[in-house]
Amino acid sequence: MIYLDYSATTPVSYEVLDTISKVTKEFIGNANSIHSLGKKSADLLESATKQIADIFGVNSNEIVYTSGATEANNMALIGVAMAHHKKGKHIIVSKLEHPSIYAICDYLKSIGFIIDYVNNDQEGLIDFDDLKEKVREDTILVSICAVNSETGVRQPLKMIRQIIKKENIATIFHSDMTQAIGKVPVNFHDVDLASMSAHKIFGSKGIGFLYKSSMVKITPLIYGSGKSNDLKPGTPPLPLIAALSKAVRLACNDLEKRERFVGLLNDKIVNVMEKYPNIKINKTKYSIPHILNISIMNVMPETMIHALEKYEIYVSTNTACASGEVSHSVAAIYDDVKRSKHTIRISLSYVTTTEEVNKFLSIFKEVYEKLSMVR
Amino acid sequence: MKHIIIIKYGELSTKKDNINYFLKSLKNNISNNLSDIKHTITYDFGRMFIEVNEEDIEKTVERLKCIFGIHEVIVGYISDEREITNIKEHVLELIKDKEFKTFKVVTKRSDKNYPINSMEVSRTIGGHILKNIEGISVDVHNPELLVSVEIRKNEVLYYFNGLSGLGGYPVGTLGKGLLMLSGGIDSPVAGYLTIKRGVKIEGIYFESPPHTSEFAKEKVIKLSRVLAKYNSQVKLHVINFTHIQEEILKNIPHEYLITIMRRMMYRISAIIAHNNKCNILVNGESIGQVASQTLTSMRVINEVVKMPVIRPVACFDKLEIIDLAKKIGTYDISTLPYEDCCTIFVPDHPVINPSSIKAQEYEKLIPYKELIHEAIKGHEVICVGVEEDKTYEDIL
Known part of the structure; x- marks a missing residue:
């Protein structure tokens, strides 16, 4: 099997799996209980959270566990909207967000919030002038993802923050960092809120977290009891949390070396792909190497995916959460309907081997030539 | 030029006969605290010098800020080029990214054989700074940036405003x-x-x-x-x-x-x-x-x-x-x-x-x-x- 869909999800690494099984077996107490078993679990919870907080240079109480990035995005956007609606109802998002952000925005729109979309340039970067113009006195939130899930374009969050805060110091800045964490360095101090999910970094599905700066107030979406956190009450899923902490630690190791390696693999694929006359590479100079988006203009992407599947090669059309639709991100960057309907996303990881890439390229050639003939 | 950390003592510098006991205790306390960082400590009655690897400086300074008996922690620079032309260039290079409106240069010579006297060295450096950085002036009473230059036997030491330490006495000296x-x-x-x-x-x-x-x-x-x-x-x-x-x-x-x-x-x-x-x-x-x-x-x-x-x-x-x-x-x-x-x-x-x-x-x-x-x-x-x-x- 050649798995090239690491941006959709990753397999759980053995180390992480080991943690899940160990904690499930050995830490049976509820971290909210006051007896010694509960305390044993609470201690592990505290250490796991501290490890994550230390890695990102924030405080433990700024980490809120969620079921994943979608929940974290909900918690952030709706939480800010509910807490600050008296100050304003204006929210800005980019055109390169994950579908979950748009779904939340649709909901917020239905209850009276105003959603504005900031433009981006030809390279996929946020149009700073447009952003500057759009931030108003009643703008309560700006949400811009760190790395776009379809094209891999990475945004300069620090600069974006500076622009936002210069226009309106009270505007809260959220970033969905799901595709960035574990792939490229991130800085939580560039934002007020950040979402992530463990299953993109060889952790388990069903766990992620929202970073919430202690300076920011948001309204909880979920109500209940338990001392762990006001925003996410209830019994903390300790095996998943410990696994998340480990996955974060492992993923943030040697980031730069790994990124360089993935860069070489990416170059290798691009060098071959750009020779095909009917294939367009949807890559700008701000794309991270882990995500490579191409448009095969003369073959339907679904056909390509199923054809490759026969050889146990797995790639995707665009982001898994929006499969089957037009790639909004490619449309936002290239303004070309056909190009954005024909996208294939090849996503790489540091565990991808050169051999896998070579094999993929040769099978791709075979499949592509066959499919081109059909049309 | 390499970094050097300089420590100024707190109240213990007022001790007379038993100052050595206090200094030794301070040195031991620092040594214990830095046990996981490779370091060397030297000291005299006025201050202590700590040398660590470049990458450990930040960590060391953070730790020193939690040790009692320290009045001020200063990250300084040391160079063995003692020519006046080198000195003024070094100072300029070190301060060019700092933000300040007024400054003052203080020079000390522990090597009294150095051919130029302290006042003259200060004046030369000050002149060089004024010539090369725009919009600043000298203020001898309340300078925003205090440039200290020390000419020693084999080297020159440079340092600027430091970070305040916790003061007090070295832990353990009073039982x-x-x-x-x-x-x-x-x-x-x-x-x-x-x-x-x-x-x-x-x-x-x-x-x-x-x-x-x-x-x-x-x-x-x-x-x-x-x-x-x-x-x-x-x-x-x-x-x-x-x-x-x-x-x-x-x-x-x-x-x-x-x-x-x-x-x-x-x-x-x-x-x-x-x-x-x-x-x-x-x-x-x-x-x-x-x-x-x-x-x-x-x-x-x-x-x-x-x-x-x-x-x-x-x-x-x-x-x-x-x-x-x-x-x-x-x-x-x-x-x-x-x-x-x-x-x-x-x-x-x-x-x-x-x-x-x-x-x-x-x-x-x-x-x-x-x-x-x-x-x-x-x-x-x-x-x-x-x-x-x-x-x-x-x-x-």
Whole structure:
């Protein structure tokens, strides 16, 4: 099997799996209980959270566990909207967000919030002038993802923050960092809120977290009891949390070396792909190497995916959460309907081997030539 | 040019004959604190120099900011090029990214054979700076940036404004004290202030299981961990107080519960202090804060021990104590909601002006000497370091 869909999800690494099984077996107490078993679990919870907080240079109480990035995005956007609606109802998002952000925005729109979309340039970067113009006195939130899930374009969050805060110091800045964490360095101090999910970094599905700066107030979406956190009450899923902490630690190791390696693999694929006359590479100079988006203009992407599947090669059309639709991100960057309907996303990881890439390229050639003939 | 960390001493520089003892202690304290960082320390009566690898500088400075006996921490630069042309270029290079409007150059020559005198060197450097950086001026009284240049025998030392240290005396130079740690806000602050004066502290904590939980004890350990940052390590004596407390509750009129309980705690603390060569008891009592901290209460409670009891926060307002607790990082731990043995079994109307004679009479109702002996015999000692001992290496 050649798995090239690491941006959709990753397999759980053995180390992480080991943690899940160990904690499930050995830490049976509820971290909210006051007896010694509960305390044993609470201690592990505290250490796991501290490890994550230390890695990102924030405080433990700024980490809120969620079921994943979608929940974290909900918690952030709706939480800010509910807490600050008296100050304003204006929210800005980019055109390169994950579908979950748009779904939340649709909901917020239905209850009276105003959603504005900031433009981006030809390279996929946020149009700073447009952003500057759009931030108003009643703008309560700006949400811009760190790395776009379809094209891999990475945004300069620090600069974006500076622009936002210069226009309106009270505007809260959220970033969905799901595709960035574990792939490229991130800085939580560039934002007020950040979402992530463990299953993109060889952790388990069903766990992620929202970073919430202690300076920011948001309204909880979920109500209940338990001392762990006001925003996410209830019994903390300790095996998943410990696994998340480990996955974060492992993923943030040697980031730069790994990124360089993935860069070489990416170059290798691009060098071959750009020779095909009917294939367009949807890559700008701000794309991270882990995500490579191409448009095969003369073959339907679904056909390509199923054809490759026969050889146990797995790639995707665009982001898994929006499969089957037009790639909004490619449309936002290239303004070309056909190009954005024909996208294939090849996503790489540091565990991808050169051999896998070579094999993929040769099978791709075979499949592509066959499919081109059909049309 | 390489970095060098310069330390200026706090109050200890006023010591005369025994200054060496203080300096040696400071050096040892720093050495212990930096045990995991490769470093060399040299010192004279004016200051201390610490050399570490380039990548450890930030970490070292952070640690030094938590060591008592240090007035100022300065990151300086050292170079072996002693020509005046080199010196002025180096200064310019070092300050060109700093933000300042006014400056002053101070030069010292410990090598008096250097051909140019100090005033002249300062003037040359100052002139060079003015020529090359726009919009700044010299202010000899209140400069924003103080440029210090020291010409030594084989090298030149450069440094600028430093970061303030904690002051105080090197920990341990004044002996040891036993801190009564309850888990509240006041006692850790009292401990901190005592450490500041050069007293190494040990802690004593009274637990009352099952009336108090493991969490409460854990909280005290956490507080000790914070204090260990300043104290290098805190030896924590944990006394099982359950039996005594239950006997008091059963036999003693309720308005005197707290008075008698505190008297027992003082007695036990004094014995533990004596056994561990601590010269003083330290606690977080603040005048008038609660019934046991009125002046009469203090007198009646205090009279059971002979050694001095230091109450560093006695005259602080609660808000002042809270501010300090936040600054040293104990506030968030202190406010965790676990009961300690002073807060369980609080009578509705504790006596505000207890009488010494009554207290003595009431105490006769319980076999307190035996109870104290029993509690001390079984006491637990925990050595609390800065780092958590529990690691989950295989799990996390």
